[in-house]
Amino acid sequence: MAGNHFSPVFSELPATLAIFPLPGAILLPHGQLPLNIFEPRYLNMVLDALGQGRMIGMIQPDPAAGADEGIHRIGCAGRITRFNETEDGRLLILLTGVCRFEVSEELDLLRGYRRVVPDWRRFRADLDEAEPPMAEIEPLMVALTRYCEESGLEVEWEKLRAMDPVRLVNFLAINLPFGVDEKQSLVEAVTPVERARLLTVLAEFGAAGRDNGGGLH
Structure with a gap:
């Protein structure tokens, strides 16, 4: 970055x-x-x-x-x-x-x-402007796909996949409709890798209290 x-x-x-x-x-x-x-x-x-x-x-x-x-x-x-x-x-x-x-x-x-x-x-x-390697992106994207399908969220997938890993993780943390406590946990995750893993868990378990409709743009 x-x-x-x-x-x-x-x-x-x-x-x-x-x-x-x-x-x-x-x-x-x-x-x-x-x-x-x-x-x-x-x-x-x-x-x-x-x-x-x-x-x-x-x-x-x-x-x-x-x-x-x-x-x-x-x-x-x-x-x-x-x-x-x-x-x-x-x-x-x-x-x-x-x-x-x-x-x-x-x-x-x-x-x-x-x-x-x-x-x-x-x-x-x-x-730090360095971009760390993140093996966590692929499982995150798999979990995100399921989450968005079940929640009815419209997603610009090409735009997401074009982002570098850290920007992608932070974009999702900011924009996905998670609850206040989940959002705070994402802020407090010390590293992007920890945040990616937490996002994957939140997406897998639907911890956000999903809203139908809307989208990620």
Whole structure:
């Protein structure tokens, strides 16, 4: 996976990070997540990020955290790589995953949105551009085929098979209709190989609570 001039190196990752807690929406390194931003606090967040490195952390709420607004401890930071303003005052953005993080500390609100001190060290390898060999892809594709047939999901198979292994695994983790807990397990899988194996298990056992219709594009 080739990097580009805009991809940060480890030493450039921010010391503080705005977070967007959203259930069922995850981001992974090199994956992409489109978002429709309309709440004033999150409009503030995006506008601030555009002027300060374009980084936002996606993280899922955690009802078990013991607080009304508890969050999981691991999320993934993404860089705003595309944005459009709408006539009705929304922002349509595309986040491209950069590196996962652990929440070290939550800071005071800024202009209505939440911020944390991220600890990047555990996931430093997320920035590695090397493409590891993955024997897990073929069993994953077999399980995915069965899962999609049983769920009625429409899939662009040629597009999937053209992806390199890590991008394929992360694309599936982001876009398949798994539940919040399953999504979090995929975020926390340390390596792409572990994530591919977990995806295979989830597909085989239908652990997502399938929705009929929809598709992967």
